[in-house]
Amino acid sequence: MKTTKIALLTSLLTIALFxxxxxxxxxxxxxxxxxxxEVKSELILTPTDVDKLPKTSISQKDRTDQEHTYSGVELxxxxxxxxxxxxxxxxxxxxxxxxxxxxxDGYQVIFSLAEIDPAFTxxxxxxxxxxxxxxxAADEGPFRIIIEGEKRKPRxxxxxxxxxxxxxx
Amino acid sequence: xxxxAKVITTLIGSFTLLIWVGKLDPAPYPLTYPxxxxxxxxxxxxxxxxxxGVYLGRNLFYEPxxxxxxxxxxxxxxxxxxxxxxxxxxxxxxxxxxxxxNSMALVNLLWARRFFWDGRATGLEAQAAFPLSDPHEMGQAxxxxxxxxxxxxxxPILFQKAFGDTAITVNRITMAISQFERTLISADSPYxxxxxxxxxxxxxxxxxxRLFNTMPQPRKKIRGADCAHCHGGxxxxxxxxxxxxxxxxxxxxxxxAITGMDSDHGRFKIPTLRNIALTAxxxxxxxxxxxxxxxxxYSEHLKQKHLSPFLKGSSNKIGGTSxxxxxxxxxxxxxxxxxxxxxxxxxxxxxSNPNHP
Numbered sequence: 001m002k003t004t005k006i007a008l009l010t011s012l013l014t015i016a017l018f019x020x021x022x023x024x025x026x027x028x029x030x031x032x033x034x035x036x037x038e039v040k041s042e043l044i045l046t047p048t049d050v051d052k053l054p055k056t057s058i059s060q061k062d063r064t065d066q067e068h069t070y071s072g073v074e075l076x077x078x079x080x081x082x083x084x085x086x087x088x089x090x091x092x093x094x095x096x097x098x099x100x101x102x103x104x105d106g107y108q109v110i111f112s113l114a115e116i117d118p119a120f121t122x123x124x125x126x127x128x129x130x131x132x133x134x135x136x137a138a139d140e141g142p143f144r145i146i147i148e149g150e151k152r153k154p155r156x157x158x159x160x161x162x163x164x165x166x167x168x169x
Numbered sequence: 170x171x172x173x174a175k176v177i178t179t180l181i182g183s184f185t186l187l188i189w190v191g192k193l194d195p196a197p198y199p200l201t202y203p204x205x206x207x208x209x210x211x212x213x214x215x216x217x218x219x220x221x222g223v224y225l226g227r228n229l230f231y232e233p234x235x236x237x238x239x240x241x242x243x244x245x246x247x248x249x250x251x252x253x254x255x256x257x258x259x260x261x262x263x264x265x266x267x268x269x270x271n272s273m274a275l276v277n278l279l280w281a282r283r284f285f286w287d288g289r290a291t292g293l294e295a296q297a298a299f300p301l302s303d304p305h306e307m308g309q310a311x312x313x314x315x316x317x318x319x320x321x322x323x324x325p326i327l328f329q330k331a332f333g334d335t336a337i338t339v340n341r342i343t344m345a346i347s348q349f350e351r352t353l354i355s356a357d358s359p360y361x362x363x364x365x366x367x368x369x370x371x372x373x374x375x376x377x378x379r380l381f382n383t384m385p386q387p388r389k390k391i392r393g394a395d396c397a398h399c400h401g402g403x404x405x406x407x408x409x410x411x412x413x414x415x416x417x418x419x420x421x422x423x424x425x426a427i428t429g430m431d432s433d434h435g436r437f438k439i440p441t442l443r444n445i446a447l448t449a450x451x452x453x454x455x456x457x458x459x460x461x462x463x464x465x466x467y468s469e470h471l472k473q474k475h476l477s478p479f480l481k482g483s484s485n486k487i488g489g490t491s492x493x494x495x496x497x498x499x500x501x502x503x504x505x506x507x508x509x510x511x512x513x514x515x516x517x518x519x520x521s522n523p524n525h526p
Contacts, residue, residue: 063482104410107409158478159432
């Protein structure tokens with residue numbers, strides 16, 4: 001009887017562990033971007049989270065000259081929500097901070113904070129989660145950087161998974 | 170010289186030798202490289218590259234005592250004459266089994282930050298621990314390696330010179346090997362000499378170089394192979410991870426096995442093309458025996474399902490799904506790739522086995 005109880009308990013524990021691991025794995029597979037580094041609070045953003053924020057859109061042509069409308073949140077707002085030193089705080093040594101954007105393929109680009117801060121510039125840079133109203137496909141998302149009026153576009157990083165604010169050395 | 174003078178001279182000589190061999194030798198190892206390689210190098214603050222550290226690391230790199238059967242060293246799968254690869258599809262470990270991936274070239278690691286085909290190790294020190302202790306590679310716990318080295322007559326003094334005392338620790342083993350690996354700089358190929366205006370490429374090499382660096386734009390009648398997209402710059406190395414269309418469904422999931430992300434399926438580290446003509450077979454699973462086969466793959470056989478986005482539609486034909494290079498263009502690209510062979514590097518005596526000069 002005792003053996004049966006132990007066996008039952010072990011089975012229940014195994015099942016519970018299996019489901020808890022499945023949950024962890026499922027969470028790990030949700031595409032998202034982390035906002036970290038010189039921030040007051042680290043954030044994890046999913047494409048659904050971005051839909052709940054004020055949206056902005058930018059149209060641009062792809063390499064086959066097809067025009068697409070990308071929509072998402074202004075990068076400045078994302079950083080503001082994470083408590084990055086922008087606007088009145090963006091002075092002195094804070095002007096030596098930069099944003100490192102990293103994609104899942106290892107691609108990296110940087111922006112100075114002043115390039116992103118709407119208090120400094122009227123040029124929009126967005127963290128796009130949608131293209132022509134549809135969530136970005138896996139080969140472009142979860143997020144793509146879109147820069148208004150950028151003549152050459154290698155900084156329009158695809159598959160963005162992290163935004164890290166750092167001090168220049 | 171009378172006998173008293175001989176005794177004094179011998180004593181002074183012995184004393185000097187004793188101080189010399191027993192002292193920490195902090196002389197930095199000069200890491201020299203062309204300015205166009207850039208200075209985005211990775212050397213941890215706690216492991217500066219010193220002459221004594223590099224010499225110790227070189228000895229350890231070729232030391233079979235670091236393997237469970239005392240027969241395999243790092244140099245077994247990373248032979249200098251093959252730009253530190255082994256010419257095999259997969260390498261044999263101490264237990265006789267084969268590795269699951271192809272041995273990677275050890276070239277210009279000073280500029281690398283993530284290691285292995287799946288980038289799982291950050292920094293050379295972390296990387297070095299894997300093959301040493303993997304049961305299918307050298308198969309020996311680092312603590313056992315440290316114990317074996319303590320019994321060897323030559324190592325305590327080499328550790329003292331490198332680190333200030335004779336302690337042989339796990340960390341010091343990987344630190345010294347990393348110091349040696351950072352010195353493996355290849356920067357004297359015909360391509361380097363061309364960049365310094367001391368080598369005149371042949372017409373076909375120049376054509377290959379142009380194709381290598383050009384993105385195809387068939388609508389503008391611009392032909393290219395766009396290799397530089399991932400292998401660009403003077404180092405022909407960018408630290409990127411891509412799916413290059415080898416399989417629709419890859420049996421080896423690459424970095425997806427670590428991240429769990431479907432978008433990472435079949436993604437592997439983009440290797441340097443330095444000395445690429447010496448490092449066959451190619452790809453993470455060594456499936457291609459020749460550069461011709463590699464060019465044929467990019468030209469005609471890219472599998473689309475998980476292909477990295479920049480490769481989708483990259484073609485010399487409007488609507489094409491692979492590069493569609495001509496036979497002559499492939500020959501030209503291969504001619505350029507051969508310009509990346511650095512014979513100075515593969516014959517540099519500072520990189521060779523110190524026990525077999």
